[in-house]
Amino acid sequence: MRRVAVVALAALVATSALTGCGRIDAGTGAAPATSASTPAATDPVDLGDVLADLDAAGDALDAADGDAGAGDDAARTDDAP
Protein backbone atom coordinates (compact mmCIF):
# COMPACT_ATOMS: atom_id res chain seq x y z
CA MET A 1 0.00 0.00 0.00
CA ARG A 2 2.81 2.36 0.97
CA ARG A 3 4.69 1.42 -2.21
CA VAL A 4 1.66 2.24 -4.38
CA ALA A 5 1.33 5.62 -2.73
CA VAL A 6 5.02 6.42 -3.26
CA VAL A 7 4.84 5.47 -6.93
CA ALA A 8 1.70 7.54 -7.46
CA LEU A 9 3.32 10.53 -5.73
CA ALA A 10 6.45 10.18 -7.83
CA ALA A 11 4.39 10.07 -11.00
CA LEU A 12 2.49 13.16 -9.93
CA VAL A 13 5.71 15.05 -9.19
CA ALA A 14 7.17 14.08 -12.54
CA THR A 15 4.04 15.19 -14.39
CA SER A 16 3.96 18.51 -12.59
CA ALA A 17 7.61 19.11 -13.35
CA LEU A 18 7.14 18.44 -17.05
CA THR A 19 4.02 20.59 -17.19
CA GLY A 20 5.83 23.43 -15.44
CA CYS A 21 8.59 23.26 -17.97
CA GLY A 22 5.99 23.59 -20.68
CA ARG A 23 7.06 20.35 -22.19
CA ILE A 24 3.70 18.59 -21.98
CA ASP A 25 0.15 19.78 -21.85
CA ALA A 26 -1.32 19.08 -18.46
CA GLY A 27 -4.75 18.44 -19.88
CA THR A 28 -3.98 16.23 -22.85
CA GLY A 29 -0.54 15.08 -21.99
CA ALA A 30 0.54 16.06 -25.49
CA ALA A 31 3.40 18.39 -26.20
CA PRO A 32 2.11 21.90 -27.18
CA ALA A 33 2.74 22.81 -30.75
CA THR A 34 4.82 25.85 -29.83
CA SER A 35 6.60 24.30 -26.93
CA ALA A 36 9.83 23.84 -28.80
CA SER A 37 10.11 27.40 -30.16
CA THR A 38 10.89 30.72 -28.45
CA PRO A 39 8.40 33.49 -29.41
CA ALA A 40 9.89 35.55 -32.24
CA ALA A 41 11.18 39.03 -31.22
CA THR A 42 8.69 41.56 -32.64
CA ASP A 43 9.96 44.90 -34.01
CA PRO A 44 8.04 47.56 -32.08
CA VAL A 45 8.73 50.19 -34.72
CA ASP A 46 6.81 50.14 -37.97
CA LEU A 47 8.67 52.00 -40.70
CA GLY A 48 5.33 52.74 -42.31
CA ASP A 49 4.30 54.67 -39.22
CA VAL A 50 7.55 56.64 -39.35
CA LEU A 51 6.95 57.54 -42.98
CA ALA A 52 3.35 58.50 -42.17
CA ASP A 53 4.63 60.88 -39.47
CA LEU A 54 7.13 62.38 -41.90
CA ASP A 55 4.38 62.80 -44.50
CA ALA A 56 2.12 64.53 -41.97
CA ALA A 57 4.96 66.82 -40.97
CA GLY A 58 5.62 67.58 -44.64
CA ASP A 59 1.97 68.45 -45.24
CA ALA A 60 1.95 70.76 -42.22
CA LEU A 61 5.14 72.41 -43.44
CA ASP A 62 3.61 72.97 -46.89
CA ALA A 63 0.64 74.62 -45.20
CA ALA A 64 2.92 76.69 -42.97
CA ASP A 65 4.81 77.81 -46.07
CA GLY A 66 1.50 78.82 -47.62
CA ASP A 67 0.57 80.85 -44.56
CA ALA A 68 3.98 82.53 -44.45
CA GLY A 69 3.83 83.32 -48.17
CA ALA A 70 0.35 84.82 -47.87
CA GLY A 71 1.59 86.90 -44.94
CA ASP A 72 4.53 88.10 -47.01
CA ASP A 73 2.20 89.05 -49.87
CA ALA A 74 0.03 91.08 -47.52
CA ALA A 75 3.04 92.77 -45.96
CA ARG A 76 4.30 93.79 -49.39
CA THR A 77 1.02 95.53 -50.22
CA ASP A 78 1.23 99.28 -49.91
CA ASP A 79 -0.35 100.31 -46.61
CA ALA A 80 0.70 103.98 -46.69
CA PRO A 81 0.23 106.73 -45.81
Added chain:
Amino acid sequence: MKNSFRAIIATTLTSAALVAATALPASALTVSASTIDGEPVTLTAIQKAGAEATGKRIDALTTALTRVERNESLTEADRTTITATLQADLDAMHTLASQIAADTTRVDALTHYHQIFTDYRVYAVALPQALYAAGADRLTGTALPRLQKAYDALVAKIGDSPTDEQQRLLDAMAADIADATSGADGLAAASLAVTPADWNADHDVMRDIRTRLHDAIRSARDAASAGRDLAETLR
Protein backbone atom coordinates in the same frame (compact mmCIF):
# COMPACT_ATOMS: atom_id res chain seq x y z
CA MET B 1 15.89 145.16 -86.07
CA LYS B 2 13.89 145.20 -82.85
CA ASN B 3 11.41 142.75 -84.38
CA SER B 4 14.23 140.52 -85.56
CA PHE B 5 15.75 140.59 -82.07
CA ARG B 6 12.37 139.63 -80.56
CA ALA B 7 12.01 136.83 -83.08
CA ILE B 8 15.43 135.45 -82.16
CA ILE B 9 14.62 135.57 -78.43
CA ALA B 10 11.22 133.91 -79.01
CA THR B 11 12.80 131.17 -81.11
CA THR B 12 15.51 130.59 -78.52
CA LEU B 13 13.02 130.37 -75.66
CA THR B 14 10.78 127.98 -77.60
CA SER B 15 13.74 125.77 -78.43
CA ALA B 16 14.86 125.77 -74.80
CA ALA B 17 11.38 124.79 -73.67
CA LEU B 18 11.28 121.97 -76.19
CA VAL B 19 14.70 120.71 -75.09
CA ALA B 20 13.63 120.82 -71.44
CA ALA B 21 10.39 119.02 -72.19
CA THR B 22 12.22 116.30 -74.05
CA ALA B 23 14.69 115.83 -71.21
CA LEU B 24 12.08 115.47 -68.46
CA PRO B 25 10.46 112.12 -67.74
CA ALA B 26 6.84 111.84 -68.75
CA SER B 27 5.67 111.59 -65.13
CA ALA B 28 7.16 114.98 -64.33
CA LEU B 29 5.08 116.57 -67.01
CA THR B 30 1.85 115.07 -65.68
CA VAL B 31 0.09 117.14 -63.09
CA SER B 32 -2.94 115.48 -61.55
CA ALA B 33 -5.71 117.73 -60.39
CA SER B 34 -6.91 115.17 -57.81
CA THR B 35 -3.72 113.90 -56.14
CA ILE B 36 -0.43 115.30 -54.87
CA ASP B 37 2.23 112.72 -54.12
CA GLY B 38 -0.46 110.05 -54.48
CA GLU B 39 -2.65 111.67 -51.84
CA PRO B 40 -6.18 112.65 -52.92
CA VAL B 41 -6.85 116.34 -52.48
CA THR B 42 -10.42 117.00 -53.50
CA LEU B 43 -13.44 115.67 -51.61
CA THR B 44 -14.51 113.62 -54.60
CA ALA B 45 -11.02 112.19 -55.04
CA ILE B 46 -10.78 111.35 -51.33
CA GLN B 47 -14.14 109.60 -51.42
CA LYS B 48 -13.15 107.62 -54.49
CA ALA B 49 -9.79 106.60 -52.97
CA GLY B 50 -11.46 105.80 -49.65
CA ALA B 51 -14.02 103.51 -51.27
CA GLU B 52 -11.24 101.73 -53.15
CA ALA B 53 -8.98 101.33 -50.10
CA THR B 54 -11.72 100.09 -47.79
CA GLY B 55 -13.12 97.77 -50.47
CA LYS B 56 -9.77 96.06 -51.00
CA ARG B 57 -9.30 95.61 -47.27
CA ILE B 58 -12.82 94.28 -46.78
CA ASP B 59 -12.17 91.63 -49.44
CA ALA B 60 -8.79 90.68 -47.96
CA LEU B 61 -10.12 90.50 -44.40
CA THR B 62 -13.12 88.40 -45.46
CA THR B 63 -10.82 85.94 -47.24
CA ALA B 64 -8.51 85.78 -44.23
CA LEU B 65 -11.39 85.10 -41.85
CA THR B 66 -12.45 82.13 -43.97
CA ARG B 67 -8.87 80.88 -44.04
CA VAL B 68 -8.57 81.13 -40.26
CA GLU B 69 -11.88 79.35 -39.79
CA ARG B 70 -10.68 76.41 -41.90
CA ASN B 71 -7.24 76.20 -40.27
CA GLU B 72 -7.22 73.11 -38.03
CA SER B 73 -3.74 73.76 -36.65
CA LEU B 74 -4.45 77.03 -34.88
CA THR B 75 -4.68 76.87 -31.12
CA GLU B 76 -8.08 77.92 -29.88
CA ALA B 77 -6.53 80.89 -28.06
CA ASP B 78 -4.81 82.12 -31.23
CA ARG B 79 -7.91 81.51 -33.33
CA THR B 80 -9.93 83.64 -30.89
CA THR B 81 -7.38 86.46 -30.94
CA ILE B 82 -6.99 86.46 -34.71
CA THR B 83 -10.71 86.26 -35.41
CA ALA B 84 -11.39 89.14 -33.01
CA THR B 85 -8.77 91.35 -34.66
CA LEU B 86 -9.80 90.59 -38.23
CA GLN B 87 -13.49 90.96 -37.46
CA ALA B 88 -12.91 94.29 -35.65
CA ASP B 89 -10.89 95.56 -38.62
CA LEU B 90 -13.57 94.38 -41.02
CA ASP B 91 -16.25 96.22 -39.06
CA ALA B 92 -14.06 99.32 -38.95
CA MET B 93 -13.52 99.26 -42.72
CA HIS B 94 -17.27 99.12 -43.30
CA THR B 95 -17.76 102.02 -40.89
CA LEU B 96 -15.01 104.13 -42.46
CA ALA B 97 -16.36 103.43 -45.95
CA SER B 98 -19.76 104.75 -44.88
CA GLN B 99 -18.29 107.76 -43.09
CA ILE B 100 -16.07 108.77 -46.02
CA ALA B 101 -18.97 108.44 -48.45
CA ALA B 102 -21.11 110.64 -46.19
CA ASP B 103 -18.45 113.27 -45.44
CA THR B 104 -19.26 116.70 -46.77
CA THR B 105 -15.93 118.41 -46.17
CA ARG B 106 -12.50 117.65 -47.50
CA VAL B 107 -10.98 117.79 -43.99
CA ASP B 108 -13.39 115.24 -42.51
CA ALA B 109 -12.99 112.92 -45.48
CA LEU B 110 -9.20 113.12 -45.33
CA THR B 111 -9.21 112.40 -41.59
CA HIS B 112 -11.30 109.28 -42.13
CA TYR B 113 -9.21 108.31 -45.14
CA HIS B 114 -6.02 108.42 -43.09
CA GLN B 115 -7.61 106.28 -40.38
CA ILE B 116 -7.92 103.44 -42.89
CA PHE B 117 -4.15 103.15 -42.76
CA THR B 118 -2.81 104.55 -39.52
CA ASP B 119 -5.38 103.02 -37.17
CA TYR B 120 -5.60 99.52 -38.65
CA ARG B 121 -2.62 98.64 -40.88
CA VAL B 122 -4.60 95.77 -42.37
CA TYR B 123 -1.88 94.83 -44.87
CA ALA B 124 1.16 95.77 -42.83
CA VAL B 125 0.09 94.16 -39.53
CA ALA B 126 -3.32 92.50 -39.18
CA LEU B 127 -3.06 90.07 -42.10
CA PRO B 128 0.65 89.18 -41.79
CA GLN B 129 0.46 88.68 -38.04
CA ALA B 130 -2.54 86.36 -38.40
CA LEU B 131 -0.90 84.34 -41.16
CA TYR B 132 2.51 84.15 -39.47
CA ALA B 133 0.83 82.98 -36.26
CA ALA B 134 -1.06 80.35 -38.25
CA GLY B 135 2.19 79.15 -39.78
CA ALA B 136 3.87 79.02 -36.38
CA ASP B 137 0.99 77.01 -34.93
CA ARG B 138 1.25 74.52 -37.77
CA LEU B 139 4.88 74.03 -36.79
CA THR B 140 4.39 73.71 -33.04
CA GLY B 141 1.06 71.90 -33.21
CA THR B 142 1.64 69.42 -36.01
CA ALA B 143 4.94 69.42 -37.89
CA LEU B 144 7.37 69.38 -34.97
CA PRO B 145 5.51 66.80 -32.83
CA ARG B 146 5.28 64.46 -35.84
CA LEU B 147 8.96 64.98 -36.62
CA GLN B 148 9.91 64.27 -33.00
CA LYS B 149 7.77 61.12 -33.03
CA ALA B 150 9.45 59.96 -36.23
CA TYR B 151 12.87 60.71 -34.77
CA ASP B 152 12.15 58.74 -31.57
CA ALA B 153 10.90 55.79 -33.62
CA LEU B 154 13.96 55.88 -35.85
CA VAL B 155 16.27 55.93 -32.83
CA ALA B 156 14.44 52.90 -31.42
CA LYS B 157 14.53 51.06 -34.71
CA ILE B 158 18.19 51.70 -35.40
CA GLY B 159 19.13 50.62 -31.87
CA ASP B 160 22.53 50.80 -30.27
CA SER B 161 24.64 50.13 -33.33
CA PRO B 162 23.96 52.75 -35.96
CA THR B 163 26.19 52.97 -38.99
CA ASP B 164 28.26 56.14 -39.34
CA GLU B 165 25.80 57.43 -41.93
CA GLN B 166 22.81 56.71 -39.70
CA GLN B 167 24.48 58.46 -36.76
CA ARG B 168 25.24 61.49 -38.94
CA LEU B 169 21.62 61.67 -40.08
CA LEU B 170 20.29 61.17 -36.55
CA ASP B 171 22.49 64.01 -35.27
CA ALA B 172 21.41 66.27 -38.14
CA MET B 173 17.72 65.49 -37.62
CA ALA B 174 17.97 66.16 -33.88
CA ALA B 175 19.76 69.47 -34.44
CA ASP B 176 17.25 70.60 -37.07
CA ILE B 177 14.30 69.73 -34.83
CA ALA B 178 15.94 71.65 -31.99
CA ASP B 179 16.53 74.69 -34.23
CA ALA B 180 12.97 74.67 -35.54
CA THR B 181 11.55 74.22 -32.04
CA SER B 182 13.61 77.11 -30.72
CA GLY B 183 12.65 79.34 -33.64
CA ALA B 184 8.94 78.58 -33.39
CA ASP B 185 8.78 78.90 -29.62
CA GLY B 186 6.62 81.89 -28.72
CA LEU B 187 6.47 83.00 -32.34
CA ALA B 188 2.68 83.05 -32.69
CA ALA B 189 2.32 85.10 -29.51
CA ALA B 190 5.03 87.52 -30.62
CA SER B 191 3.33 87.98 -33.97
CA LEU B 192 -0.09 88.57 -32.46
CA ALA B 193 1.33 91.11 -30.00
CA VAL B 194 2.28 93.59 -32.76
CA THR B 195 -0.06 96.58 -33.03
CA PRO B 196 -0.60 99.17 -35.77
CA ALA B 197 1.03 101.70 -33.43
CA ASP B 198 4.13 99.47 -33.25
CA TRP B 199 4.30 99.43 -37.04
CA ASN B 200 3.75 103.19 -37.27
CA ALA B 201 6.77 103.64 -35.01
CA ASP B 202 8.91 100.97 -36.72
CA HIS B 203 8.07 99.74 -40.20
CA ASP B 204 10.39 96.73 -39.75
CA VAL B 205 8.59 95.42 -36.68
CA MET B 206 7.29 92.33 -38.52
CA ARG B 207 10.60 91.52 -40.19
CA ASP B 208 12.12 89.51 -37.32
CA ILE B 209 8.95 87.45 -36.94
CA ARG B 210 8.88 86.73 -40.66
CA THR B 211 12.54 85.70 -40.67
CA ARG B 212 12.12 83.44 -37.63
CA LEU B 213 9.14 81.69 -39.19
CA HIS B 214 10.84 81.06 -42.52
CA ASP B 215 14.00 79.83 -40.78
CA ALA B 216 12.01 77.47 -38.53
CA ILE B 217 10.14 76.04 -41.51
CA ARG B 218 13.43 75.52 -43.33
CA SER B 219 14.98 73.71 -40.35
CA ALA B 220 11.91 71.51 -39.99
CA ARG B 221 12.09 70.63 -43.69
CA ASP B 222 15.75 69.68 -43.26
CA ALA B 223 14.77 67.46 -40.31
CA ALA B 224 12.10 65.76 -42.42
CA SER B 225 14.62 65.22 -45.19
CA ALA B 226 17.10 63.61 -42.78
CA GLY B 227 14.28 61.42 -41.45
CA ARG B 228 13.47 60.18 -44.94
CA ASP B 229 17.12 59.43 -45.61
CA LEU B 230 17.25 57.50 -42.34
CA ALA B 231 14.16 55.52 -43.25
CA GLU B 232 15.79 54.71 -46.57
CA THR B 233 18.79 53.16 -44.79
CA LEU B 234 16.39 50.80 -42.99
CA ARG B 235 14.54 49.48 -46.03
